[in-house]
Amino acid sequence: MTAKTEMEFAVEVEVLGRVRHKNLLGLRGFYAGGDERLIVYDFMPNQSLLTHLHGHLSSNCLLDWPKRINIAIGAAEGLAYLHHEANPHIIHRDIKASNVLLDLEFQAKVADFGFAKLRPEGVYLLSSHEKELAYIT
Template sequence: MFEQPLLKITLVDILEATNNFCKTNIIGDGGFGTVYKATLPGVKTVAVKKLSQAKTQGNREFIAEMETLGKVKHQNLVPLLGYCSFGEEKLLVYEYMVNGSLDLWLRNQSRALDVLDWPKRFKIAIGAARGLAFLHHGFTPHIIHRDIKASNILLDEDFEPKVADFGLARLISACETHVSTDIAGTFGYIPPEYGQSGRSTTRGDVYSFGVILLELVTGKEPTGPDFKEVEGGNLVGWVFQKIKKDQAADVLDPTALSADSKQMMLQVLQIAAVCLSDNPAKRPTMLKVLKFLKGIKDE
């Protein structure tokens, strides 16, 4: 019950810990800013996110928002440990995740990592759904993530997934009159309705989560050269074409496919398809999605 209060860290500590924001310490780069690996005195290794300067609000609002976000705690969310606000600089300190992002493991370009087997992928699907359901339903005010993607699902040493960057969209939109496109999601994960309304909803997050389920099942990226010559033009389009032709099994990632996993992979594919409905009202809530996924496990 004894919650650790957020650490208020000095800029001097952070400069020292990141070696003056040395490029060699960069472990991630996103729409909200750059992430550095750092070791703070007396604290284990952490991840420091340096927010893009143009996008942050005034000091008081920032601190209030940080204190709120610091209270959002769940086993499937990346813990916010502290922050630093100094002049224009706004920095967030998160727990460091040893296994990096889901994106890293699925792309595995260097072939340096083991192949993610199906049990691990399924564990990641359920854990990420649990974290997202908590943001949507377990916390008041509800938090819409707005940038759910494979690089925002981080993995600890046991491959337990933790959703990162939650609350940052709100932190930034509070100080921008319009939400610029680079914030409201990442290409390949953006639901079709965002083009018309530009308004973010929990159902938009559900769509993006559907794309992640497709990535786990197919092993493919949401967009990219794979789909240049292919019907559908991207991962979602290609998968729907295959389902329509009764060729759903053709999309399953051969590196994770086995006699044991095939049935489960096809069921997860079905759940993804419901999440990816063009009509937001037809998409399930994240609590429903979590229930569907647990239902597979219990069979």
């Protein structure tokens, strides 16, 4: 296991252990032993937004415009929680259609926090370039 993989696992477990929101994927448990790293999440029966828009389910897409808008709002609410209400604030850094999962009712759940950054209190984002973040205090 690479140091990068180990770090992504640790970040994901730490972030998911800190947050609870209806639009964030829930952590059920994790295991770290030897070279094995496992994370157990809530089951998302409708897979990802990417699957419905561009994947094997796209030909019979069930996402009409009201559902798409609801998914966008849900994902935005999850991100707003991370940015403004989580303590410390969290920057996701990898939001994309494959990281927006859909539950049974097609409610958005933001997932994959392996690249997330915790933002210390009193520190604000100055600029962002290809996942390299600059901060000011």
